[in-house]
Amino acid sequence: MRKQHSSSCSSHLFPPSSMMMMMIIILFQVCSAQNLINSTCKTLAGSNPNIDYNFCRTSLQAAPASQCAALQGLGMISIRLIRYNVTDTRCSIKQLLRNKRWDPYTRQCLNDCFDLFSDAIPSVKEAMKSFNAKRFDDANVQITSIMDASTTCEDGFKDRTGVVSPLTKRNDDAFRLSAIALSFMRIIQTRSA
Numbered sequence: 001m002r003k004q005h006s007s008s009c010s011s012h013l014f015p016p017s018s019m020m021m022m023m024i025i026i027l028f029q030v031c032s033a034q035n036l037i038n039s040t041c042k043t044l045a046g047s048n049p050n051i052d053y054n055f056c057r058t059s060l061q062a063a064p065a066s067q068c069a070a071l072q073g074l075g076m077i078s079i080r081l082i083r084y085n086v087t088d089t090r091c092s093i094k095q096l097l098r099n100k101r102w103d104p105y106t107r108q109c110l111n112d113c114f115d116l117f118s119d120a121i122p123s124v125k126e127a128m129k130s131f132n133a134k135r136f137d138d139a140n141v142q143i144t145s146i147m148d149a150s151t152t153c154e155d156g157f158k159d160r161t162g163v164v165s166p167l168t169k170r171n172d173d174a175f176r177l178s179a180i181a182l183s184f185m186r187i188i189q190t191r192s193a
């Protein structure tokens with residue numbers, strides 16, 4: 001009698017419990033997508049000394065829809081972040097150049113950086129196209145050129161003692177975001193090979 005009661009009870013419970021199961025599965029998928037940012041950034045940071053786990057995690061997490069993205073999508077997001085960043089940096093250099101207080105050397109460096117970041121914008125657009133078309137070798141060259149631009153820009157200021165770069169953080173962000181995008185492509189390429 002007792003046994004029968006318990007089995008009828010569990011059969012009543014079946015529909016709601018399967019709904020619960022669905023919810024758990026959905027929740028798990030949401031969490032595992034968030035975990036993908038964490039776990040991927042951990043992998044990237046472990047394989048590349050230029051990548052900092054927290055920088056990677058906070059950068060990707062701040063991007064719209066990154067929580068739902070799979071690996072390929074996160075790779076694209078990482079390139080899009082470079083695009084926003086270098087576009088904003090170019091604009092900020094333009095504003096800095098309006099200021100008359102720069103000494104001639106610093107002004108020349110800023111002009112050079114302006115040209116470098118002006119070229120970086122079409123490069124990152126090309127990189128997005130290459131990435132979408134799975135032409136990873138091309139995307140690699142294009143992202144590497146952005147990394148080089150940030151280094152060249154920063155080195156200009158370093159070449160003369162007493163000159164302080166007003167773009168250190170921005171160059172550093174562009175460099176580090178590019179390192180992340182390059183590592184993403186390496187992982188995606190190895191997994192699809």
Ligand SMILES: *[C@@H]1O[C@H](CO)[C@@H](O)[C@H](O)[C@H]1NC(C)=O
Pocket residue numbers: 031034035038
């Ligand atoms: C991701 O890692 C951060 C700290 O590294 C942690 O606070 C957060 O809860 C983690 N998120 C998930 C979904 O595991």
Ligand SMILES: *[C@@H]1O[C@H](CO)[C@@H](O)[C@H](O)[C@H]1NC(C)=O
Pocket residue numbers: 058059084085088173177
């Ligand atoms: C550039 O990237 C850094 C690092 O993710 C971020 O803190 C900064 O807000 C970004 N700037 C823009 C304009 O997207």
